[in-house]
Amino acid sequence: MATQAKQRLLNTAEELFYAEGIRAVGIDRLLQESGVGRASFYRHFASKDDLVVAVLEDRDRRWLDWLRTSVEAVDDPAARPMAVFTALAQRFARNDFRGCAFINTMIEVADPTAPAHQVADRHKRRVIAYLTELLTAANQPDPDTLAPELALLIDGAIVTAVRENSPAAADRAATIATKLLS
Numbered sequence: 001m002a003t004q005a006k007q008r009l010l011n012t013a014e015e016l017f018y019a020e021g022i023r024a025v026g027i028d029r030l031l032q033e034s035g036v037g038r039a040s041f042y043r044h045f046a047s048k049d050d051l052v053v054a055v056l057e058d059r060d061r062r063w064l065d066w067l068r069t070s071v072e073a074v075d076d077p078a079a080r081p082m083a084v085f086t087a088l089a090q091r092f093a094r095n096d097f098r099g100c101a102f103i104n105t106m107i108e109v110a111d112p113t114a115p116a117h118q119v120a121d122r123h124k125r126r127v128i129a130y131l132t133e134l135l136t137a138a139n140q141p142d143p144d145t146l147a148p149e150l151a152l153l154i155d156g157a158i159v160t161a162v163r164e165n166s167p168a169a170a171d172r173a174a175t176i177a178t179k180l181l182s
Contacts, residue, residue, distance in 0.1 A: 003044070005034075005037075009044060010054060010055055012030055012033045013052070013055045014059060014101075016029065016030065017052065017101070018104075019096075021108060022105065022108050022109065027041065030048075030051075049115060052109075053119055056101065056102065056116060056119040056123070060126065063123070067130065070083065070087035070090075071084055071087060071134065077137040077138050078139065080137065081138050085154075085170050085177060086174075088157060088161075088173075089174075090167075092158075092166070093167040099162040100158045100159075102119075102120035103120070103158060124151065127151055128147045128148055129147075131147035132147040140181060149180055153176055153180075156169075157169040
């Protein structure tokens, strides 16, 4: 179980990194905003990079739990792949929506060997695995091909929603997904 200081660091870092970017937020700002001392920071994390990885791993777990809960609230397994886009539209409509933390990380930390980039990549692979599960349960032909195609639509919708500052991209992606799934 995380100590209170560690949890404050994780929460503060996630909020600031998502709102402003990883590189834009330094250790001093994290300490000031979280109210955690430098010694306590280094007791929990060897570096800012280690904190970034911990934040992303926690967000990965929570985001996928949110998606599963949202999608599996739909009773019909055949309708669940499309429920992903309904969930995304709701997410895109939030005032604090700043895109995908994992896409943002891969752009900021472009080196594919960097631990933060690898965590972001694993998240995207886990989303594809979940989409494959949904498509298999929906009796869609060739879920291993369709899942990455849906993931491409999802990522495109995320970036478009940020660019347009509108949840409408999820609906447009759903229209394309419907054609893929028919």
